[in-house]
Amino acid sequence: MINVVGLGYIGLPTALMFAAHGVEVVGTDYNKELVDTLNEGKTTFEEDGLDELFQEAVSKGIRFSHEYQSTDMYIVAVPTPYDKASKKVDASYVVKAVQNVMSVCPKGATVVIESTVSPGTINKYVRPIIESDGFTIGEDINLVHAPERIIPGNMVYELKHNSRTIGADSLEIGEKVKALYSSFCQGEIVVTDIRTAEMTKVVENTFRDINIAFANELAKICRSDNMDVYEIIRIANKHPRVNILTPGPGVGGHCISVDPWFLVGDYPGLANIILAARKINDGMPDFVLERIHNIMKENNMTDVGRVGLYGLTYKENVDDTRESPTLQMLESMERHLCGGQIKVYDPYVKKDLVPNQYHDLDSFLADVDFVVLLVGHDEIRENMDKLKGKVVLDTRHICFLDGTYRL
Template sequence: MLNIIGLGYIGLPTALIFAARGIEVVGTDYNETLISKLKKGELTFEEKGLAELFNEAQQKGIEFTTDYLKTNMYIITVPTPYDKVTKKIDPAYLIAAVNSILEVCENDSIIIIESTVSPGTIDKFIRPIISEFINQTNQTIHLVHAPERIIPGDMVHELANNSRTIGADSYEVGEKVAQLYQNITSGEIVITDIKTAEMTKVVENTYRAINIAFANELAKIADYDDMDVYEIIRISNMHPRVNILSPGPGVGGHCIPVDPWFLVGDYPLLTPLIKEALDINESMPAFVLKKVSQIMKEKNLNDFTKVGLYGLTYKANVDDVRESPTLQILELQEKFLAHPLKTYDPWVKEQVAVNQYFDFAEFLNGVELVVIMVKHDHIKESLEHLKGKIIFDTQNTIPASDDYILYKL
């Protein structure tokens, strides 16, 4: 039986897919509200294909509980934030989860850590706990790191198809865990050591952060000297070995703006490029705000109540608002005691911002400048509502039209 600890954005779909593929699964989370929702058959967030997967998992008998199960196979998917000051990983959730597992687990258990961790975290913070436990009990416990790569918005498909990295102390344990993951993915499964697995996950997200930063820097150059960054990127990408990403209003979510900081925190003298890239990405919400004020001046708009931010999530067609550029803009405004701009997001049903609207028409009412922060399909399908408005499209989402005045990043 498999016990999955932490049923958030990663843990829940993981638990569901294992159960749907016929593995006996119990999902554990210490959040009682979350567990009672899941027990009632209610999903805790929206994601393409998740409801269907939930049905399949329920039919196969998945269980949810706040208790840790006595078994011999665990997957941990708890948060791994970083300390905003030191930039180092905060392993507190992980340590707490491991300690709780050790109170109940069987001899010869495998503890698989899926949470993203900085290289060396398992050796530094988890292995000592396990070693002490082994000394005291004479039991055997195996540690494995199996980082997760799935992208919100396409999680179910990626869970079933992405290749996986399994970091283990021995090939035998790695192979056993690889066999477990073969139940859910058709992707290649690579077995390596734990520290390499830790590093590859952080490196993957750092690669993305640096490439996004490059696109963002190009957007700033193009803006300064009146060039079209999208046209420049489109043409440059025709080169067979060039693939520049798109600029944007900032980087949100739990991974790309967070994980690269682990490297900066642990190797400050060796990471000037990574630090610069992260700083560039973090400067984008302020850059958007500056452009908004420029557009307002240009269009003689001197009333902030006539400006609305469309989109509160950190990416398109999901309901996850963590670290989102729109929330960063609102935070910036708050710092300067400015009245928060109107916001609206078709995916966000809970109040996450002060001046948030839940009806698109009400949001648009009185708004002359709409700032598109998120590329939701909804806005592409709502172009007729934008007639007569000034649009600042920070995501290159909508086409030029005589119906509205369009500014881009």
């Protein structure tokens, strides 16, 4: 039996996938309301294919509990934020989860950490916990790192088809865990050591962050000299070895916007390009605010209450708002005491998350004259005609109405 610890955006789909493929699974989370919701037969966030996977897993006998289980296999998939002061990984959730596992696990158990961590985190934080409980790693307890590699909006597909990395102290244990993931994973599964597995996951997201930063910096350069960044990127990308990304309002989510800070915090003075990329991407929400201000002046608009922000999630067609550029913008406005009565709407965010939040597109559009497109949800792509006659700032390059402003 596998005890999956942490039933959020990563842990829940992983637990369901194992169960749907015939593995006995108990999912554990400290959040009583979350566990109760799952036991009522309902998923806790929106994701393409998740409800179907949930029903299949339930039919195969998956269980959900507040309690940690005594078993021979644990998968820890809890959050790993970063400390905004030190820029280092906050391993407290992992530490607490492993401590709880140690209180119930038998000798011979394998503990798999799926949470993304900076290189050396498992050596620094996890091994000492296991050893302090009197276990000998490699004899009494096996320790493995198998970092997740999925993204909201495409989780179910990517769980099956993405390649995986298994970091283990011994090849034998690595191959054992590889066989377990092979129950559903059709991608290549590479077995390596733990520290390499830690580093490769952080490097993947850092690479993406740097490439996004180049596109965003290019947008700022072109804006300063009245050039069309999108036309420049379109032409440049015709070169067979060039693939510039599309600029946007910032970087959100719990991977690309967080993981590079681990390297900045752990390797100060060495992670210089990484630090510069983080600063560029973190600065984009303020750049968008500046564009809003200038466009309002150009159109003789003075009432921020007639401005509407479309999109609260960090990417299209998901309900995940973690580190979203829109929330970063609103936080920046609050810091500068210029929040006013700006209006916000997102079809995927059902609960009131911020002031002046709408839950219906038509009502939202009826109350604004200036729409800032911050997320490219299918809903707005299919309703562009409703933006006619309004001032539009398109930060996602999805609106092609005459007169549309861009980054």
